[in-house]
Amino acid sequence: MQNRIQRAAKWLISGPPLLYLLIFFAAPSLIMGFAAFRFGGDYGGLMPLTQTDDAGKTTLLINLHNWHDFLTLESFGRFFEDSIYAGLFLKSFWYAGLTTIICIVMAYPLAWLIARSPKKTRDLLVLLVILPFWSNFLIRVYAWMIILGPQSYFSKVLNSVLAVFGVEPVSMLFSQFAVIVGLVYVHLPFMVLPLYANLEKHDMALLDAAQDLGANAWQRFWKVTWPLSLPGIWAGTALVFIPALGMFAIPDLLGGTNSIMVGNLIKQQFLDSRDWPFGSVLSIMLTLAVLLLAAFAAWAGSRGKEKQ
């Protein structure tokens, strides 16, 4: 009796969120995975698998004998035939990787300062890192459209400096540079927070010991602090690299035609050319890349912890 009540309670508690996520997350994901093997419809979208007659009766068209008329590997073939797509993935990896490295470089002094501040100021400094993250994502991208725009003070100063050296004026907006700036700006807090959480736990006596043994500032950082902070770096990398890899709004607004990423191509397949099967193939490839990266980051992070 007691057992049955407990089991009922377990289902009452976990059932509603489970059901919701099964319907609105698991099912859509599986349907998208399936869509990658289907043919496109006459007017875009997907070729229907069911037919509704005038009487309103719906019949399933696909069966065990004719399934090969409805399922295909064509879209996967298209992905592997043209090296453009693999190239686009590589470029997205490069953008996300560069973003991650710049975030590490920028986050380190900040995280170090916060971790070494007195307890009271520490909370405030952390809040100051999180606050911009609470403002709307598009506003943050838009801010850079203003700063990098051709008429901004920043552009004018830069171009007048370039003019001194006889260099033609450059346009900073709609370039790869702008995309990277945008990606770094949006993701920086995700690197600072895990890094700070890690640096906070370091034993400062280790650094004193290293100094007593004659290590200079650079050696103390490179031989003591950096290796100890690797779990934090890996956690931050997972939080920056993965969302940056699938980003489409930043290249869309800040980038030019030659700085698009995988996300832009996926958006284009779904909303503009309406080739859903190929869009689904691209999404599956992105998912696979993300899963591999997440597994790698988890593995590298745990390895770092073991070493300690």
Added chain:
Amino acid sequence: MKKVSKWIWGAATLVYAFLYLPLAIVVAFSFNDSNLNAEWVGFTLDWYKLLFHDDVMIEAATHTLAIGAITCLVSTVLGTLAGYAMYKYRLRLLPVLVLTPIAIPEILMGVSLLIFFVMLNMTLGLVSITLSHIAFCIGFVAIVVRSRLQGMDETLVEAARDLGASPVMAFRRITLPLIMPGIIAGALMAFTLSIDDFVISFFTAGVGSNTLPLEIYSRVKVPIKLNPEVNAVSTLLMLLTLSLILIVSKVAPSALRTND
């Protein structure tokens, strides 16, 4: 404690400037008497006046707040249940379903929900946006609530049970008040994530169901439609989020602390 060197102070200050200067510029230009976001001309409130007479923007704001409120309500309930279930029971499927939407790039969820709603012959609009928002907010609430539960002293519940409280009573009188700051923090997060969301709304919104981020996007994307009115609405949106955070920090100070 060793003193932090001047170099680190300098570098950290620069990074803080990098974080805040762009937002400060957006705010400043919302008061600028010029329709170009380029040079400071003079102070004006015209853009705010224009904004309050802009029916398209007001409708988009109404949509955003309505979606945000419903998302906040539903995902806080479902997320709290999920967080409690993940803390209390050994489950396999639920943690995966709760955590994956947070870990994968948003665009993947956006396009899969698009296929899903179209397949169900559902008209894309406010309902499909809200259903999608709830799906990605559950995880954030669940994580905050679970970490709050993990920091809770379990013996308090046991003591209440020893004194004769039923499990439901012990939950209501002991557990719930203790995890309330976590639930409030989760609700705040869900509301903010919903009113901020662009990517998932972009794929699950139909024609004529604009939200504020979608409207901002369409104006920023087409420069002819762009003027500092966007700065004004951005400034108001920032004020809204900021005051929400302030209210929560007054009502439940521990809700905003990340590491306790």
